[in-house]
Amino acid sequence: MVHEVQAVVARAKGEPVELTTILVPDPGPGEALVRVQSCGVCHTDLHYRDGGIGDDFPYLLGHEAAGIVESVGEGVDDVAPGDFVILNWRAVCGKCRACAKGKPWYCFDTHNATQPMTLPDGTVLSPALGIGAFAEKTLVAAGQCTKVDPEASPAAAGLLGCGVMAGIGAAINTGGVTRGDSVAVIGCGGVGDAAIAGAKLAGASTIIAIDVADRKLELAKGIGATHTVNANEVDVVEAVRELTGGNGADVVIEAVGRPETWTQAFYARDLAGTVVLVGVPTPELTVELPMIDLFSRGGALKSSWYGDCLPSRDFPYLVDLYRQGRLDLDAFVSETIGVGDVEAAFEKMHKGEVLRSVVIFE
Structure with a gap:
């Protein structure tokens, strides 16, 4: 039929x-x-x-x-x-x-x-x-x-x-956010806000939302951001460092997929911190960095496909959290x-x- x-x-x-x-x-x-x-x-x-x-x-x-x-x-x-x-x-x-x-x-x-x-x-x-x-x-x-x-x-x-799982998974599965971590999220659309929700679920103590639109930043606060940064008004890297004791964030999640925002993420993380790319770039985009910076800052540079999720494990768990009022x-x-x-x-x-x-x- x-x-x-x-x-x-x-x-x-x-x-x-x-x-x-x-x-x-x-x-x-x-x-x-x-x-x-x-x-x-x-x-x-x-x-x-x-x-x-x-x-x-x-x-x-x-x-x-x-x-x-x-x-x-x-x-x-x-x-x-x-x-x-x-x-x-x-x-x-x-x-x-x-x-x-x-x-x-x-x-x-x-x-x-x-x-x-x-x-x-x-x-x-x-x-x-x-x-x-x-x-x-x-x-x-x-x-x-x-x-x-x-x-x-x-x-x-x-x-x-798709989007909400990608963001939550970028924080928890790929970024490994855990209790007490500082997290910065660049780009507060659906995926970025989901990463904020994931960081909150994981127990992050400082969650910094970064965008160019004040309306989006207000929404991010409602989802779990503890601080907001308007990238049109201040230097993103300096702002993140100021909000993290001068160190940078433990995990920075880039949810835009642009070279300039990924570079901000790279320099906004703490030494040995983690950068997670979950924003989807177009094929022609490239990033150029001094190799000494790659070497000297250590840590991890990761990409997150679908939040590194396993649907059979993660979907029922997150729906249960939703039904309990926790997500x-x-x-x-x-x-x-x-x-x-x-x-x-x-x-x-x-x-x-x-x-x-x-x-x-x-």
Whole structure:
């Protein structure tokens, strides 16, 4: 059986997205059909639309999603019809060299559904991050479905599917933030604010939010920042050092993906401190540093893919914290919108007016 559903498609580089009919097949072996309840509007979707990730148009956008499993294919036993799930874009294989080393969060052979979703004329769609969830239904690999507490709000829980998990994981999993640490976060969008929330969860004593917009800095304070720095008004490195006893922060998280902000992060950390790059740079960007500075400052320079998360471990844990009132995922939902409002949501995101617009499917 083939399902005709409404979905958001980017047909060409830089062109406005289109709400149109697509065809979604029933699940084959190892696959699951998911009725999408919510999907966040993420910067990654905008990168796809603008050709910043690839040119495999047309793209079926959306990936930060939660929903209900409708049916599963042969050999699937981890999830079943009726399960409330968060979709993830790193379904681990369990067999590659990273998985064999006991580090499945680095899996080098993650997988997606093998059957294509298409336009009515047969044109094959490229699902964003292997998900494609700006759609009433989507087809994914069963391993991309993580079962969580069904009492959680889909709008909030779905954000763990990408941006919020990336930020929290950048602080806790990649940065190793622990009790009493000082943490600076450069860039207070959805991912940066999630890193702030992660630092707070981990027990950091000083959490410095850095951005160029006062409105964003105020939001960051509500999420857990103890101090704010407007990068348009002061020298970021000096400000961080002043707030950390002249030393610099133990962990600096760069959530912008620009050479100038990464360089600020490098010099704003303490000796032997850690820099975490979680902001996604475009391919042409480069960083140049004196090698003596790399040598003499020590510490660690890390990148964080998806917050180095293991969805089967991290999603249920974070949803439980949300249900207990210890992690305010609702604070990341700036507005709920219809599936036809994605293009307008991109404009709001570009202007920095929202942390997350979330599409709600009735």
